[in-house]
Amino acid sequence: SVSALQLAVMTSRIANGRKKLMPRLIRSIGGEDRPSGAEAPDLPFSQEHLDIVRGGMAAVANDVTGTAYRASQLGLGDIQMAGKTGTAQSRDYGSGSRGPRDAVWSRRDHALFVAYAPTDKPRYAIAVVVEHGGSGSSVAAPFARDNLAHALKYDTGARKAFVPQQKEVAGNEAQPT
Numbered sequence: 590s591v592s593a594l595q596l597a598v599m600t601s602r603i604a605n606g607r608k609k610l611m612p613r614l615i616r617s618i619g620g621e622d623r624p625s626g627a628e629a630p631d632l633p634f635s636q637e638h639l640d641i642v643r644g645g646m647a648a649v650a651n652d653v654t655g656t657a658y659r660a661s662q663l664g665l666g667d668i669q670m671a672g673k674t675g676t677a678q679s680r681d682y683g684s685g686s687r688g689p690r691d692a693v694w695s696r697r698d699h700a701l702f703v704a705y706a707p708t709d710k711p712r713y714a715i716a717v718v719v720e721h722g723g724s725g726s727s728v729a730a731p732f733a734r735d736n737l738a739h740a741l742k743y744d745t746g747a748r749k750a751f752v753p754q755q756k757e758v759a760g761n762e763a764q765p766t
Contacts, residue, residue: 596703596716603646604671604705604714606639607631646671647708650730660730663706663738670737672704674725677718698722702729706737713740 594612601610609632613623648654650661650672657674677699700722705714715733722728 593716593718596701596718597714600703600705600716601711601714602632603639603642604711606636606643607634643671643708646673646704649673650704651708657702657726657730660726661704661734663734663741665738665741668706668741669708670704670706670734671708672702672730672733674730675701675703676723676725677701700725700728702726702733704730704733704737706741712744713737 598610598612602608609630611624615623617623647669649657651669652658655661657672661670661672663670698721700719701717702725703714703716705711715736717729717732719729719732
């Protein structure tokens, strides 16, 4: 009973360290700016607690034991993302059973993944919900990774500019790959 937009807003609030953000889908109407939410008060969480949560999210995506490690590598040098996998039940399985992984499509759980990047100076937050997708780490995380990598690669205002790796071409200067 939560929307992908609500998940993305929650993730952005964790990423930015307490500042309450209000999303806006439209910047202006008829030349008149819409409220940005910048005047919203800080959230009532200690910096220590937020640092613990952000550290856990960074580990999910960047530690080899993290649940989304294999699906969360951006391929942008040392720029990393932080995330959290999730699964939401699509039905009641009764006492303790999660149901078979090979269940028919309509009985599979929903795959969720929320993330932000870069971890050290967040610019983007994303939430992915794949209905009846099963696993957040193997189904939803790759969608988030691809979208964040694309946004960061082409973001001219990002803290670190993405520099394509160079390969030598016989008789020519190095060419971007």
